Structures are given as structure tokens and as C-alpha cells.
Amino acid sequence: MRKFLAVVKREYVQRVRSRMFVALTILGPLLLILFAVVPGLLFSLKAGGATRLAIIDQTPEAKLYERLKSALSEDESAQHPDFAASVNANTRERIERAGDSLSGSFVTERVDLNGRSLDDVGKELNRRIAADELDGYVVLPADILQNPESMPAYYGRNVGDVITRSQIQERLNLAVNRQRLVLAGVDEQRLNSLSQPVELETYPVNEKGESGERDSGAGFVMVFIVGFSIYLTILLYGQVILGAVVEEKETRIAEILFSSINSFPLMMGKIIGVSLVALTQLAIWGGTFVIATKFLLGASGMQDVNVPHLPPLFAVYFLLFFLLGYFLYASLYALIGSMVTTTQEGGQLAMPVVLLLVFGFYLAFPVIRSPSSPLAFWVSMVPFFAPITMIIRIVSQTPPLWEIVLSLFIGLVTVLGVLFLTARIYRVGMLMYGKRATIPEVLRWIRHS
């Protein structure tokens, strides 16, 4: 027991003191923000400034041009309040602000036919696009305001830029609709008041059938943070286990260790020691999060942004499912570490394990959308996915207790099975030098040891 504790202590103390731990503790939350915001940002990001757009307005008196011009320069968020509605309010604002400066802007220019044929003007504009003086042009047919069948046309260099394309379409639609209403006799002021966009307020209903306070989108963030921190921590600390096992094998420390302590307490000591490191990190993150939200919300007076309520046993569930996932993946990593000779080899062999974990993370998205669906039920029963998917279900729409217990039970049995196999392979694999163990060899070790 003292030997086992010595292994646990060494793993814990050495790692918590390391620079990597400190860096990760600080970088983790940044990574989370990066994950939440960057994909959206990147997608809406359009390098190269405003889109230069020529408009050939063939309608009588070219009335539509002015309206389209103003629609194109209007604030984007006013026009599509549902944009990125699945993302929380703060993130949405951030994306949109970035989007405005990077992608939302258009520079328009009016082109008149002045008696020339549309073909001639088109050729002229095509040439300017080729010379990079223009990004595209829109042709508005003369009868567009009267004839519902009439179709405007967009010519552009990069028609693959679907975001710009749909922005143009959306705003053209708005401009044409408004102009049609004006033609039908609606005056401008009424038009503005009638076309105010509608916002949707969201209220959660809990398991007791009571509806809660207005949801600001913070619920989604909460679910995301919880799922992501489990995912990130398991991924990172699984790699730590892999590295630790490979180091002992590569430097042949294993030989000395095995001459002093049994392989099983050694392996368990290692896994448990590292798990304590991971829990320390999670505790720091969690503590900071709680303090930060309390402080920030209190200071900024944002009383309406209520932090979503968590099930009372949430901390317990979180701990259990985290440990379940951690032990499952850590023992797989230990198994791989004992089979390979170098860290690089370990990285290659660990790919399937990483993919399994990443897949579990992506399953989080359908589960967030419908936490009580059959899909959500089944994936939260698979031990490899349960740590992320079940905790998401618990946070978003707590399932019946028996489902949680069943998932934990399946997980526990799997963990014990994997640990049993790993222990057998570990004992032999750690003393095999020179070459990577093959699958038939590993199977033989399992049978014979």
C-alpha cells in the first residue's frame, strides 16, 4: 500500500508542479472560447474587405437601386435575428460584430444602360470583374416590381461564396418587398413600423412541469462548457498517461519498478495519480468559473442573464461520469503505451482511441438538440460516449434516474474489463524492447499471463 501511494504521489506531485499543468490550467478556458467562437468566426470571415457590387437597375426611374443600396448597408442583425440563434447571445453578438467589419459590408455602384444594350453593359462589367475592379453585379429586370415570376440575376467572380450570395439574395428580397409595398400605397413610416423584426423569447420547462425564467442562451453555453471540459480533460490526460507509460518503457525504468512493485498497483497508481491531477485542474476551472460568473453578473447588474439551474446532484454526476470516461480512456492509453516503443508509435496507435473520443464529442450536438430522443438514449448507454452524452442529457433535460444508473453500471463493467485486459498486457508489454508488439502477440499475452 505504501508503494502504491508512493507511485500516486510521484505522479501527482511531479505533474502538478510542471509547467505544462500551469499552462494548461490557464490555456484550457481560452481553448474553450476558441472552440466555441472560432468556427463561426472563420465561416463568416471574408478576407479582402467590402464586396464591390454594381447594380443595373432597369426598373422605371431606377427606384429600386436606392432601396437595395440602403438594405445592403443596413445593420445585419436587424435583418436576421435568427442568425446563429443556436449560439448564445454573447457569442452571437461577437460573431456579428466581427462579421460586420469583415463580411457584411458592400460598396454599391449604380450602372445605367443609357441606351446601350444589356449585353454591351454586361460585357463591359465582365471585363471590369476580370480586371479586379469589381466583385460582381446584379441585374434587376424592369418588371421585377410587378411580375412575381421575374428573376434578377447575379454575376460574380466567386459565386462559391455562399454567404455573400445569400446576403445579396436576402437583402434584395427585402428591398423588392418594401418597394412593392410602397407601390401598393403603404407609406414609408408605416412600412418601417410594420416590418419590425420579431424576437423569440425562450423559457425552459423543467422535469416537474414548471416553466423557468427567460433563457438567455446561457443554457446552451452551460451544456457546451460541461461537455467540452470533460472531452478536453479526458483527451489531454489520456495523452499524459500514454506519455508516462512510454517514458517508463523507453527509459527502461519499468524494469526497476517491476523489481520493487507489482505491475497492477504500479499501473493503477499511475492512472489514479494522473486522475487526481486532472481533478485538480477541473476543480480550479470550476471554482474560477463559479466565482467569475457570480462576480461578473453581480458587478454588471445583468440580473436577467440567469445562470441555468443545474440538477442538485450535478457535481456528483459530473465526477462519476468524468471518472468513468477517464478510467476507460486512460486504461486504453496505458495499454497502447505498453505495446509501443516510442511516443510517435504510440501516437499512431492511439488514433482510433482519439477518434472514438472525438466522435463522442460530436454526438454531443444531436444530443443537445433532443436530449430525450432514442439516439440520445442509446449513445448515452455506450461507455465510450456516455461521459459526454449522458452529462449533457443531465444538464439539459435530466433523464430518469434508472437511465443514469444503468449507464454508470455499463460503464463500470466495461472499465473493469478493460483494466483487466490492460493489466495482463501491461505486465508483459512493458518489458518488451526493440519492437512494437503485434496484435497476435498481444492476444497470446492475454491468454497466457
Add this chain to the structure above:
Amino acid sequence: MSNSLATVKLEQVTKRFGEFSAVSDLSLAVYPGRIYGLLGPNGAGKTTTIRMIVNITAPDAGRIELFGKQITAELQDRIGYLPEERGLYKKMKIGEQIKFFATLKSVNRNGLDQRIDSWLERVKLKEWKNKKATELSKGMQQKAQFITAVLHDPDLLILDEPFSGLDPINVELLKEIILELKAAGKTIIFSTHQMEVAEKICDDICLLDRSRKIFEGSLRDVKRSFGRNSLALRLVGGESVLSDRSLISSLNRHADEIEALLTPGADVQVLLRELIKAGARIEKFEMIEPSLHDIFITKVTENQ
């Protein structure tokens, strides 16, 4: 000697890896207060034998006794082991590593720090105590590792190629410590393929070749049984006589001397006469004890 209780006793031990036999039907006994040389070429089965003695792997057949008892995990604490392939945690301070390994050997916490300090001083590593392993030279790491093998004051010390990669000064330092431990009554198993080293410090030897024991006994007895059939020569010319297989069975040429092994049954006087007849200028012609190297080569060749 064989009447006293053996520290280590192997009886018909066999270890196989798949089709390959690493150790076949090996019996041996190591007695207290002796330095026992486990000798043999690479791949003879030395490391596998040692691993079974320290209870890292179990034999497929046969019996291993330590201190008169069947081996158990508890007995591991009475063994100090310096493996051939050695390593330390790269990013851990030397002092902490030694302490960690000592804890794994159930060393009492009281006075542990003082003991670590005195050992570090003994091997001249005191100022490196708080450095990480990666900052130490290979030789220094090896000495640090040596401390982990002896710090818990083991009754049985197993050293697998302890001098490889050390400079002569450090070799002398370790040798001195090993001989002190022997004087203190510890049993030492010493594995090497460097016969010159074994010759200088071993009391008993066991020759292994291709998984089998080919000889076991005290170094004195081995040498006596071989008789004085080796010659140290320094001469110019006479090459035709030296290559005569009926007189000389093997030659070992050094910088300015030749070590020759007489063919069994050949007369040394005949050899001398032939050399003079062939016109060789002889500067040295001396009968010497066979070196362990020669014995080893002869035994291994006989075994083939």
C-alpha cells in the same frame, strides 16, 4: 561452502518466449558474502535469469529460492537491482528520484534524507541532487542509478553490466564500493560479458551460452583445472610455427605481445625449439595462467 545456505538457488529453471528458449534447465547456487559472476555472450540468457531472480518474470518450469524461501513480493525489498538497460525519469530531480525508488523498496522514512546525502557524497554527486536527470552526464546518471540499487541496504545486490559506459575513475569508485559491500557480508551477482572485469572481482562464476549453463564453480578452481597452457610471447618472425595447429590452438595478438593457447598434448619445449629453428628473435616466452577470456572462448567453442 556448499554446506551453508545459498542466498539464491535455481533448480532446473526454464523460460521460453514462444518457440525460443531463453533459459533451459538452469540450476545454480549463489552463496552469501560472495561475488558471483554470471557470464556469457549477448543473448546467452543472463538478463532473463536475473529477471526471474528479482521476480519480474516467472519461470515456466523449475524452482527459484531466495534466502531459503520461495520468492515473494516481500523478498523483493531485500534485493538491489541495477538493470543493464537503465534509466531515470528525465524531468525529475535526482534526489527525489532516489527517494521515490527507496520508498518503493519500503525504506524507512527516518534518516532517509541523510542516507541519500551520504550516498550522493560518496559517488561525488552531491551538488547534482536538485538537478533533473537530463542535466546529468550518462556516467553521472549511472552512478545515481547505482545509489537506487544499494540505498535500501539489500542483502542481495544484482548488477547487470554495472561498469559499461563509465570512465576508469568511476569504475574504480564503484568497484571499491562493491568490494566494501562484499566485506559487509552482502551477496552480489554480477552479470557481464567483459571477462577482464569479471576476472578481477568475481569469486565464483557461471558460464552461460545459448540458454544453457556450460560451467559453474569458483574462479580459482576453473583456472587450476585449465592448467598452465597459455603463453605470453614477444617475438619477431616465426609466423609459420605460430600458425601450426598441432602446437598452438589459438592466438590473441595484443599491441606488442601475443597470447597463445597450447594445443592440448603439445609440448611447450617443442614449440620453443621450432621457433628458434625458424629463426625467430624471441624477447619474451612465458607460461601464464589462462585468462578467463581464453577459458570462456574454449568452453563456448567446445559447447558448439
